[in-house]
Amino acid sequence: MCLLIGYDGASYRSQLLDKRKSIVPVASFVLYFGTKRRWCRHRSIKECVNVPKDLDAYVNDYKIHVIEVAWLTDEQLAKFKSDFGIVANFFVQKRKNQLYRPDDSREIQHIDAVLKMLSVVTGDKEYESLLYVDQKNKEVRNMCEVAQNLIREGKELAKIEDAKNLLDILSDEEISKRICLPIEKVRELREEVMAEQ
DSSP states (O other): OHHHHHHHHHHHHHHHHTTOSSOOOOOOEEEEOOSSSOOOSOSBHHHHSOOOGGGTTTSOOOBOEEEEGGGOOHHHHHTOOSHHHHHHHHHHHHHHOTTOOOOOOSOOSOHHHHHHHHHHHHOOTHHHHHHHHHTTSOOOOSHHHHHHHHHHHHHHHHHHHHHHHHTTTSOHHHHHHHHTOOHHHHHHHHHHHHHHO
16 A cells, blocks of 8 residues: 555656646556455555544545456456456456466457566466467467467476486487477487486
């Protein structure tokens, strides 16, 4: 809450220092992305400060506006026409089903920003890593492709881990056949593991 008050105050102060003829109102919102439980923090100064009754009329109350993204209704989601609608839908679906795989086919206009945001907000670096993987091939266009690429990347990582576990017991050719990994990749892994030792 204090940070939000500070941002708003700094914005008004900046306008005053710029000697603007008319001050533009500042409206701040907190975007809450929690999927397990609803916002449970205070939403106003008077909720978190013990104000004596005789001073209540003199103490300004400062309210914050919280948008609980994962708790938006279908009607509210339908109003978003930008990439934020895709992001919001992701969190709503994630709240309803923690095992949700993105299935939104709407085209993402700002893929870099969306994947970086998902990476930061979810704490899952896999979303951002798709930016670097896909530069070699093609850029993802929607959340369906994001999900497919995450699955594909996960399978590739699993194959690599399996190959590393077999290096001590099987030949490169046997590993390649067993887990369907190109022989060149198996040889690369062997060289990496030997260099680490």
